[in-house]
Amino acid sequence: MKGLKARKCKHCGEQFKPTNGRQIYCKAKKCSRERKYKYWLAYIQEWKKRRPTYYVDYLRKWRARNPSYWKEWRRKNPGWFKAWYRKRRLRALQDRQAQLMAKA
Numbered sequence: 266m267k268g269l270k271a272r273k274c275k276h277c278g279e280q281f282k283p284t285n286g287r288q289i290y291c292k293a294k295k296c297s298r299e300r301k302y303k304y305w306l307a308y309i310q311e312w313k314k315r316r317p318t319y320y321v322d323y324l325r326k327w328r329a330r331n332p333s334y335w336k337e338w339r340r341k342n343p344g345w346f347k348a349w350y351r352k353r354r355l356r357a358l359q360d361r362q363a364q365l366m367a368k369a
């Protein structure tokens with residue numbers, strides 16, 4: 266593409282010709298991998314930011330729709346929710362760790 270000046274790759278520091286204005290990494294394999302990794306990190310951060318409220322909102326709405334059912338259910342199943350939540354968090358942590366190991 267014409268009009269775009271050669272620039273330095275953000276990862277390896279080599280000069281390259283960008284094909285669009287936002288390109289900051291060159292086409293080398295390690296650099297495109299770095300770019301994907303950065304995208305993935307940003308995605309995970311976004312997910313971490315959004316997920317809790319998404320989840321809490323969902324539960325709140327559901328509870329509002331089924332007020333007595335929820336109350337009853339919790340009375341009948343003490344501790345279940347806590348255990349489930351802990352398990353879920355542990356699994357998420359393990360998944361993230363596995364992903365990180367795969368990338369390293």
Ligand SMILES: [Zn+2]
Pocket residue numbers: 274275276277278279290291292293296
């Ligand atoms: Zn590069």
